[in-house]
Each structure stands twice: as structure tokens, then as C-alpha cells.
Amino acid sequence: MAKGNTTRITDELYGYMLAHNPPLAPVQRELVETTYARLPDHAGMQSAEEQAPLLAFLVRLAGARHVVEVGTFTGFSALAMALALPDDGRLIACDVSEEWTAYGREAWTRAGVAHKVDLRIAPAVETLRAMPAEPHIDFAYLDADKDNYIAYWEELVPRMRQNGLIAADNVLFRGEVLNPAATGPAAGIQRFNEHVRRDERMDTVMLTVADGLTLARKR
Numbered sequence: 001m002a003k004g005n006t007t008r009i010t011d012e013l014y015g016y017m018l019a020h021n022p023p024l025a026p027v028q029r030e031l032v033e034t035t036y037a038r039l040p041d042h043a044g045m046q047s048a049e050e051q052a053p054l055l056a057f058l059v060r061l062a063g064a065r066h067v068v069e070v071g072t073f074t075g076f077s078a079l080a081m082a083l084a085l086p087d088d089g090r091l092i093a094c095d096v097s098e099e100w101t102a103y104g105r106e107a108w109t110r111a112g113v114a115h116k117v118d119l120r121i122a123p124a125v126e127t128l129r130a131m132p133a134e135p136h137i138d139f140a141y142l143d144a145d146k147d148n149y150i151a152y153w154e155e156l157v158p159r160m161r162q163n164g165l166i167a168a169d170n171v172l173f174r175g176e177v178l179n180p181a182a183t184g185p186a187a188g189i190q191r192f193n194e195h196v197r198r199d200e201r202m203d204t205v206m207l208t209v210a211d212g213l214t215l216a217r218k219r
């Protein structure tokens with residue numbers, strides 16, 4: 001075992017970690033359960049439970065008012081960020097699915113945060129390109145189609161204000177990043193990770209949170 005790789009995350013230890021995080025609000029828990037009950041074939045796309053308090057923490061740490069999410073699905077990560085935003089904060093949530101994001105709309109309304117979420121149904125590259133070009137985004141969460149991660153990154157980075165944060169999900173892609181013959185989304189993540197590593201506009205750190213999470217700060 002490599003030095004530093006000291007703690008194997010068993011199910012029991014994972015449960016311990018969750019139990020020592022802020023608990024999900026009932027509306028968050030219900031959204032997780034509804035997603036798994038209604039969309040069992042797709043629910044694995046939902047961000048991991050511990051990412052909800054982490055995203056809320058990062059939104060608050062960044063003092064964010066302008067947040068962008070690329071990949072909303074049934075709205076779990078958007079709900080966590082919207083709950084953490086101040087009342088005049090705005091989250092632009094990008095997705096292509098009316099069907100999946102409808103679950104999110106319902107949960108955001110029940111949570112009393114729907115007024116903070118501006119859902120844009122369109123390919124996310126188009127939504128990002130239509131946003132003001134100057135640096136104004138405080139926090140961005142990247143969690144959509146992996147082949148386009150570099151395109152999303154290139155639209156986001158110039159629009160991030162100094163010290164603004166980007167969190168990119170699935171950067172370990174269930175370990176497939178190690179596969180030299182990887183194709184499809186895994187290869188997209190491999191290219192993205194190399195691209196990010198060389199980007200001198202941002203400070204970056206890759207973490208073994210959930211399926212791998214890269215955090216980046218605009219210099």
C-alpha cells in the first residue's frame with residue numbers, strides 16, 4: 001500500500017462519516033429516495049450523500065452569490081447549493097432533461113428555494129456561452145457529460161472571479177482513469193484531468209471524495 005493510502009473506506013466507516021456530517025434535511029432525504037424509487041436505472045448519477053454538505057460548505061466558504069451547475073439531473077446537488085445560498089443568491093442550473101429536472105423543481109419549491117434556481121434546459125455549452133464574458137461566477141459545480149468537461153471548463157474559467165471555486169465530479173471515474181485503453185466518458189475524464197493539471201490560471205487539488213472530486217481556485 002502506498003504511503004499515505006492508510007484508510008480503507010468500508011461500508012461501516014462510510015456510515016460513520018455520514019453520521020458525523022450535518023444530516024440531510026427531510027426534503028433532501030425525500031429527493032434521494034424519490035430518485036432511487038422512480039429512476040432506479042439512473043439514480044447512480046446522483047451526487048453522493050456527503051457531497052451535499054460539502055457543496056453547501058464550499059458555497060458558503062466562497063461567499064457565493066453567483067453559482068453555476070453543469071448537470072442537474074433530479075436536483076440533489078442544486079438543492080444543497082440553493083439551501084446554502086443567501087436569499088439574493090442565484091444558481092444557474094444547466095441540463096438537457098425536462099423529465100429529470102422536474103423532480104428538482106418540485107423539491108426546490110418544497111424547500112422554499114425555487115426563487116434562487118434558474119434552470120436552463122439546453123446543451124450546457126450553449127448556456128455557458130450565453131453568459132456574460134466577464135469574471136462573475138463565485139462557484140461552479142461540474143457534473144454533466146464527461147466528454148464535454150474540457151469545453152465546460154474553458155467556458156467557466158474566464159468567467160470565474162478571482163478566488164472563485166470550481167468543483168469537478170467523477171474525476172476518478174470508478175478507477176477507469178487508470179485504464180490506458182479507456183474510451184468514451186472515462187477517456188474524457190482522463191483528458192480533462194491532464195488539461196486541468198496544466199492550467200496555470202487555477203490552483204487545483206484532486207480529492208478521493210466519492211468518485212473523485214477536483215477543486216480549483218481562480219488565481
Ligand SMILES: C[S@@+](CC[C@H](N)C(=O)[O-])C[C@H]1O[C@@H](n2cnc3c(N)ncnc32)[C@H](O)[C@@H]1O
Nearest residue numbers: 045046047071072073077095096123124144145
Ligand atoms: C451525473 S448527472 C448530474 C447529477 C446531479 N448533479 C445530482 O447530484 O443529482 C448528469 C446530468 O448531465 C445532464 N447532461 C448530459 N449531457 C448534457 C449536456 N450536453 N448539457 C447539459 N446537461 C447535460 C444529464 O441530463 C444528467 O442529468
